[in-house]
Amino acid sequence: MAAPIVLLYGLLALGAMWFVRRQSKHRNAHHVMRNIPGPPSRSWMKGNVMQFFTRHGQEFQRDVALNYGSVVRLEGPLGRKILYVADPKALHTIIIKEEHVFEEPEPFLVSNNLIFGECLIGSLGDIHKRQRKMLTPVFSVNHMRHMLPVFNTVVFKLREVVLAKVREGEKEIDVLEWTGRVALELIGQGGLGYSFDPLDSEKEARNEYGDAIKSLLPAMMNIEQLRQLTPHLVKMGPRWFRRLAVDLFPNAHLQTVKHVSDTMSERSQNIFHEKKVALNNGDEAVLRQVGEGRDIMSILLRANTTASEQDKLPESEMIAQMSLLVFAATDTTSNTLARILQSLAEHSDVQSKLREELLHAGADTGDLSYDDLMKLPLLDAICRETLRLYPPVTILLRVPRKDSVLPLSEPVVGLDGSIIKDVPVPKGTEIIIGTLGSNVNKSLWGEDSLEWKPERWLSPLPRAVNDAPIPGVYSNLMTFLGGKRACIGFKFSEMEMKVVLAVMVSNFTFELTEKEIGWNVALVWYPTVGKDDDRPQLPLKVRLYKP
């Protein structure tokens, strides 16, 4: 009789010890979080984190990135603590070492699945792995080489559009309008083998699919609160009931998102089925298609037919990736290109040197090979420096699915003066990936980290940068993220920027106008004239270059 009682007491004691240790671990974790420095918050109810996400959040984001150390505490509503992480070792833990623990927030995944279908930015674990396995090879350098002629054809048409405007005497041109048009057409032809816009110099073609994709981002920003509820809403009743509820919900932005999602799905399905038919009809039919079968979806379709059963993607997943690719490729690259042109207009000496490099190499003719174009040193340095200083995607969130610890490369001095070398993060803590904080970290990049200096890429980078375990997939930068969920299209984007710049900068000159340009925080940053205008635009004085 005594033995079971001893055993029972023993188990109870162990349970109590486990509970006490767990509680003290959590108390310690919350103490460390509270002790991490961060910007002041005037309201316990609202916190200060919304300042990071609002349209005019540029100054706040810079303050967070530069002034409190490589890990920063932000305040969410009702006293919730949020961590901004720019420390290289901590980022390495989140993005690489414990990638399976630090996942995207559930509302992000669920709502992406609703909008696009089961695609890369809506899946986790094995499904994401299988999708990546099929898609990654399609973005290889080898395929980029084959795609270059398609890119050149599109960009030379763009040159004609801009030339017509300049000849008409339209000296001030909204360069964002044409970087947007060319980005959409390049992902159309290079990504889907489909033309959105023939880039006619007379008029801008309207395309329902293209328009739908362009209106998605602003509409999504407007239903952010509803988006947070999607993990619960998708569990309510059968599919037909949820669809009816969405149809009847009186919110214009939600109706826009629904319309965009339906249009994308329908158009992607049509294009996909046309491709399948052409593929079944043999090489000649494929060659007659836009992109002549060299586009990403044609390559993927061929690879999928020969893949093993376990690797194969179902058709619904292939179709979902099509809409995602167009969405992910367009605003990111077009806004970055606009930023590069603005920087070149601000630094006319660098613009002249770039033009010299391009003309000397014959890059204006479209005859340069992929490898020679990629190797042009100043062109490369300008792209890298702009992507470093102005990452267009700074709203990147992760949430640990279990308790974890983030070791730091650089200890942080706590508010009470103690030295913090590791940050315990309880399950569910919201984490903002400090893209800008890492890209402009002064202890890595030097005191001039906030200056746009392409020449820093023309000599070896500081040793501190090379030695730091920054987990970025591209050039020690966090701009395209890293690890298993890094941007899959960064080589596509790099080639696009370089082809556009090679042709446009060798043919035209770019100068600032009197108008003040403001950059706005959103899922992808965008420019406007002044601070409060709603229309994304970037006017520059564009003239024909005369040697």
Ligand code: HEM
């Ligand atoms: C300057 C241009 C670009 C930037 C800065 C950029 C940045 C990023 C970032 C930061 C992510 C990670 C998002 C997250 O985890 O939440 C991402 C993912 C992604 N990007 Fe890009 N991107 C660019 C261009 C492109 C292009 C041109 C394409 C397609 C051709 C593309 C396709 C994708 C896809 C499919 C993903 C999801 C990857 C996954 O979850 O496995 N991106 N991009």
